[in-house]
Amino acid sequence: MAPGPEPSYSHRPAFAPYGAKSTHQRTRPMHDIRAIRENPDRFDAALSRRGDAPVSAELLAMDEARRAKIQAAESAQAEANKAAKEVGAAKGRGDEDEFERLRKLVAEKKAEIARLNEEAKAEDAALTARLAEIPNLPADDVPDGDDEDDNVEINRWGTPREMNFAVEHFEIPAVKDAMDFETAAKMSGSRFVLMSGPVARLHRALAQFMLDIHTLENGLTEVNPPVLVRDEAMYGTDKLPKFGDDSYRTEEGMWLIPTSEVPLTYIAAGHVIDEDYLPRRYTAHSLCFRSEAGSAGRDTSGMLRQHQFEKVEMVSVTHPDESDAEQKRMLRCAEDILERLEIPYRTVVLCTGDMGFGARRTYDIEAWLPGQKAYREISSVSTTGDFQARRMNARFKPAEGGKPQFVHTLNGSGLAVGRCLIAVLENGQQDDGSVKIPAALQAYMGGRTMITADGTLA
RNA sequence: GGAGACGUGGCCGAGUGGUCGAAGGCGCUCCCCUGCUAAGGGAGUAGGCCCCUAAAGGGUCUCGAGGGUUCGAAUCCCUUCGUCUCCGCCA
Numbered sequence: 001m002a003p004g005p006e007p008s009y010s011h012r013p014a015f016a017p018y019g020a021k022s023t024h025q026r027t028r029p030m031h032d033i034r035a036i037r038e039n040p041d042r043f044d045a046a047l048s049r050r051g052d053a054p055v056s057a058e059l060l061a062m063d064e065a066r067r068a069k070i071q072a073a074e075s076a077q078a079e080a081n082k083a084a085k086e087v088g089a090a091k092g093r094g095d096e097d098e099f100e101r102l103r104k105l106v107a108e109k110k111a112e113i114a115r116l117n118e119e120a121k122a123e124d125a126a127l128t129a130r131l132a133e134i135p136n137l138p139a140d141d142v143p144d145g146d147d148e149d150d151n152v153e154i155n156r157w158g159t160p161r162e163m164n165f166a167v168e169h170f171e172i173p174a175v176k177d178a179m180d181f182e183t184a185a186k187m188s189g190s191r192f193v194l195m196s197g198p199v200a201r202l203h204r205a206l207a208q209f210m211l212d213i214h215t216l217e218n219g220l221t222e223v224n225p226p227v228l229v230r231d232e233a234m235y236g237t238d239k240l241p242k243f244g245d246d247s248y249r250t251e252e253g254m255w256l257i258p259t260s261e262v263p264l265t266y267i268a269a270g271h272v273i274d275e276d277y278l279p280r281r282y283t284a285h286s287l288c289f290r291s292e293a294g295s296a297g298r299d300t301s302g303m304l305r306q307h308q309f310e311k312v313e314m315v316s317v318t319h320p321d322e323s324d325a326e327q328k329r330m331l332r333c334a335e336d337i338l339e340r341l342e343i344p345y346r347t348v349v350l351c352t353g354d355m356g357f358g359a360r361r362t363y364d365i366e367a368w369l370p371g372q373k374a375y376r377e378i379s380s381v382s383t384t385g386d387f388q389a390r391r392m393n394a395r396f397k398p399a400e401g402g403k404p405q406f407v408h409t410l411n412g413s414g415l416a417v418g419r420c421l422i423a424v425l426e427n428g429q430q431d432d433g434s435v436k437i438p439a440a441l442q443a444y445m446g447g448r449t450m451i452t453a454d455g456t457l458a
Numbered sequence: 459g460g461a462g463a464c465g466u467g468g469c470c471g472a473g474u475g476g477u478c479g480a481a482g483g484c485g486c487u488c489c490c491c492u493g494c495u496a497a498g499g500g501a502g503u504a505g506g507c508c509c510c511u512a513a514a515g516g517g518u519c520u521c522g523a524g525g526g527u528u529c530g531a532a533u534c535c536c537u538u539c540g541u542c543u544c545c546g547c548c549a
Contacts, residue, residue: 074518
């Protein structure tokens with residue numbers, strides 16, 4: 001897909017027909033307590049598949065306490081309301097004695113109601129906070145397992161090229177000078193890179209290429225979102241409260257997004273969307289920032305794991321019945337990019353123990369890196385079901401009528417640009433130290449076909 | 459940074475102490491009319507939570523959020539968050 005005259009780029013606005021809307025509301029639970037109440041064993045069984053201890057007994061006890069308090073508070077309120085109405089009537093009749101009596105009664109009730117309300121609120125908040133810490137439940141078809149060793153390969157594409165001369169991306173002669181980690185460290189520390197010349201351009205070309213495929217061929221709406229977001233957006237996409245340490249926070253209290261999944265998904269927050277406006281499909285190319293707090297010592301050389309990187313993200317907001325099919329569609333969109341770039345890959349479905357906090361099911365795509373002689377993650381495509389939607393109160397109005405229901409949200413990388421650059425460089429390296437540019441990318445590189453060993457485009 | 463305005467239901471938008479969960483419009487659903495590519499008429503249409511439940515029903519809360527005044531608040535006061543406008547500054 002060369003840049004140039006655009007074929008049908010049917011654009012639907014990202015937000016219409018629902019306008020911007022403030023969602024500053026209290027934290028909402030991620031799990032449906034009523035579902036837990038109805039089937040606590042099922043809830044615990046699902047959690048245990050993730051290796052987590054059962055919690056339903058604790059939750060139900062909290063829920064019971066909460067409901068008792070609510071009932072007490074509400075019936076007291078109902079009494080007071082009834083009396084308050086009679087106060088008005090007494091006043092109307094001119095019955096001063098009765099008026100005074102009732103007025104006093106209402107005033108006395110007031111303190112009791114306030115106390116009961118307080119207690120009910122506290123119970124409710126406690127339950128909500130507890131629920132917020134519990135991860136999503138795995139989908140039934142997700143394989144059981146403890147860690148990445150138990151992930152199941154479901155697809156493999158391409159054959160790694162024989163190359164006994166293969167080195168890692170930053171060691172390739174054509175790349176060496178253009179990927180400068182020392183200079184980056186001088187200004188920013190470790191896990192940063194300063195790219196220049198053809199490599200910087202190739203990196204940019206990759207992002208453009210991916211974005212063009214997704215918008216022109218896959219029907220996603222291009223979005224250029226903020227990369228600084230508020231607490232609510234991080235909560236809504238389950239990055240908070242548990243994973244604040246992994247992200248950067250400004251002195252003003254804004255968060256640097258760890259992925260544009262955050263702003264893209266949060267578009268739907270607080271809205272009731274018309275059913276026929278689903279699915280919503282977004283894509284964005286953005287910077288991402290991660291503190292990599294827990295990964296000291298891992299992938300320290302090269303640009304595989306950086307504090308700042310670029311990613312083309314895909315996000316879909318769907319009807320609950322459509323989300324499984326949508327996830328497969330997104331997976332294909334991501335795999336297709338690698339196929340066009342002629343990079344061998346394999347796709348795995350993550351086992352229960354390896355999935356992220358908010359995921360119901362996750363597919364990882366791992367690209368072949370000749371320099372490491374290993375498949376490494378380059379994309380992750382997850383469905384969260386209604387997990388995030390509950391959290392950010394994103395619903396749709398069923399076409400056939402009835403109450404609004406939660407939408408499903410999905411996200412996937414399509415792809416990580418920096419890691420994709422690594423894959424292109426390592427797979428394209430030649431025994432003379434040059435790098436071949438994949439045909440699909442050449443139009444984005446001024447028609448050039450390679451980076452020579454001395455680092456020039458040719 | 460200085461000054462001001464505003465924040466209402468799926469959407470838009472009235473409403474400045476009581477009869478308002480809330481006019482009107484749009485949208486949507488159902489019905490009627492119409493024989494033609496559209497229009498007209500009628501009715502209905504907020505959400506959360508709790509109880510009950512087969513269904514129905516009942517209670518409570520919600521007009522950004524929290525608190526206060528009052529017999530009574532969307533309407534008054536305070537705090538807070540957010541949005542917008544003007545000025546300043548600036549890419």
